[in-house]
Amino acid sequence: MNRRKFLQHALTASAVSILPVRWVFADNRPTGLEPIDISNLKWAKAEDLPDYYTVLNTNPLNAHPAEHMLDPAVTPANVPFVRWNGLMPEFDKIDPKTWTFTVDGESVVESKTYTIDELKSKFKHHTQRLVLECGGNSRKGFFPGAKGNQWNNAAVYCSEWTGVLLSDVLKDCGVKDDAVYTGNHAIDKHLSGEGPAISRGVPIEAAMNDNALIAWSMNGDDIPFRHGYPLRVVFGGRPASVSQKAATGISVRNKVHDGTKMAAPAYQVPKYPVAPGEKVPNEDFEIIEEMVVKSLITFPQTGIEMPLGQPQEVRGHAWAGLREVVKVQVSYDYGTRWHEAELSKPVNKGAWQQWSINLDLPEQGYYEIWAKATDSEGDSQPVVQPQWNPKGYLFNGCHRIAVRVA
Numbered sequence: 001m002n003r004r005k006f007l008q009h010a011l012t013a014s015a016v017s018i019l020p021v022r023w024v025f026a027d028n029r030p031t032g033l034e035p036i037d038i039s040n041l042k043w044a045k046a047e048d049l050p051d052y053y054t055v056l057n058t059n060p061l062n063a064h065p066a067e068h069m070l071d072p073a074v075t076p077a078n079v080p081f082v083r084w085n086g087l088m089p090e091f092d093k094i095d096p097k098t099w100t101f102t103v104d105g106e107s108v109v110e111s112k113t114y115t116i117d118e119l120k121s122k123f124k125h126h127t128q129r130l131v132l133e134c135g136g137n138s139r140k141g142f143f144p145g146a147k148g149n150q151w152n153n154a155a156v157y158c159s160e161w162t163g164v165l166l167s168d169v170l171k172d173c174g175v176k177d178d179a180v181y182t183g184n185h186a187i188d189k190h191l192s193g194e195g196p197a198i199s200r201g202v203p204i205e206a207a208m209n210d211n212a213l214i215a216w217s218m219n220g221d222d223i224p225f226r227h228g229y230p231l232r233v234v235f236g237g238r239p240a241s242v243s244q245k246a247a248t249g250i251s252v253r254n255k256v257h258d259g260t261k262m263a264a265p266a267y268q269v270p271k272y273p274v275a276p277g278e279k280v281p282n283e284d285f286e287i288i289e290e291m292v293v294k295s296l297i298t299f300p301q302t303g304i305e306m307p308l309g310q311p312q313e314v315r316g317h318a319w320a321g322l323r324e325v326v327k328v329q330v331s332y333d334y335g336t337r338w339h340e341a342e343l344s345k346p347v348n349k350g351a352w353q354q355w356s357i358n359l360d361l362p363e364q365g366y367y368e369i370w371a372k373a374t375d376s377e378g379d380s381q382p383v384v385q386p387q388w389n390p391k392g393y394l395f396n397g398c399h400r401i402a403v404r405v406a
């Protein structure tokens with residue numbers, strides 16, 4: 001039965017259960033940790049729950065899907081979170097035939113402008129799965145809360161991008177020895193209508209060595225407008241804010257780029273540990289260059305009710321910025337015991353990895369399932385919250401879902 005038919009079928013039979021639930025492992029909850037907000041959940045079969053986008057903001061547009069929609073290893077094009085910092089481009093005025101990408105800057109040997117067709121014909125094509133994660137993904141998890149879009153854990157995705165290596169294009173123009181950073185440029189304007197909405201960059205080593213693409217295709221098709229049509233720079237392992245959509249070029253800079261949203265505190269964290277809620281002067285911030293180890297539970301979706309005595313597959317993805325994930329563990333008793341999941345290798349550097357485990361939940365009642373990834377350097381995810389910071393970046397506390405065994 002396909003999903004739509006199933007939904008129609010399932011909706012005729014209401015399966016809403018009665019609260020309050022029994023807290024099977026309540027005594028093991030870390031002090032101060034609130035239970036998951038279950039007010040929006042329908043205690044029903046997974047298939048009864050609607051698919052949706054939550055719109056956080058319409059001007060600029062920011063919206064996220066539910067976490068379970070990220071279940072496929074390659075995120076389908078209609079699923080990813082959508083993030084714009086300013087006015088969205090006038091999509092109907094974009095013509096891929098005349099669109100150009102310019103490499104310039106103090107530290108380029110020869111400035112050049114390419115059409116998309118020229119990029120396609122001149123350089124080798126590469127297809128890679130790359131994780132794009134907003135620096136503010138999971139911001140909602142911080143206590144005290146940090147201002148900004150209250151992202152759930154789904155401001156991340158891993159689609160398949162096809163394009164040319166940024167390094168091949170930069171080599172074609174020549175990069176001077178004094179190059180230190182890139183400045184990435186896009187077409188969209190600041191909300192005021194004046195100046196760029198965002199122009200971020202990466203250390204020059206990242207542009208030359210990383211999985212950095214100038215891409216014209218996502219999952220084998222044109223990039224959807226909202227994700228960067230007709231051309232996007234995509235940097236694996238870095239905060240997604242550097243992956244400029246509707247990209248018009250890159251400047252090779254002889255200093256750290258000073259474009260819009262490069263200055264503190266945007267996309268920056270304090271240089272030293274601060275107390276939750278503490279005020280931090282702008283000069284004490286530093287740029288977030290890499291994303292950190294994290295995992296997501298994408299199946300089952302939170303709120304599911306499952307039968308007693310039947311092992312339940314639990315699965316998801318894990319990623320670790322520029323590192324590899326070496327272990328994923330799952331707990332259903334608030335971290336008292338951890339069970340190691342099976343974990344795949346990344347298909348290429350910068351792709352997220354898939355993990356899965358069969359859980360046999362011991363008795364009827366309410367459970368939280370937590371997932372925790374560990375990376376190749378031995379770093380793993382905090383179970384409560386990571387280092388608090390004023391702008392709420394880099395939250396990588398364990399993802400938790402709520403299930404009931406009936």
Ligand SMILES: Nc1nc2c(c(=O)[nH]1)N[C@H]1C(S)=C(S)[C@@H](COP(=O)(O)O)O[C@H]1N2
Nearest residue numbers: 081082083084085134186240241243244245
């Ligand atoms: N042109 C342009 N590119 C952009 C942005 C933007 O506002 N304009 N936002 C950045 C940020 S902060 C994020 S998190 C990602 C979001 O990518 P997505 O909309 O494909 O999910 O795009 C990045 N690239």
Ligand SMILES: [Mo]
Nearest residue numbers: 083134135241
């Ligand atoms: Mo972002």
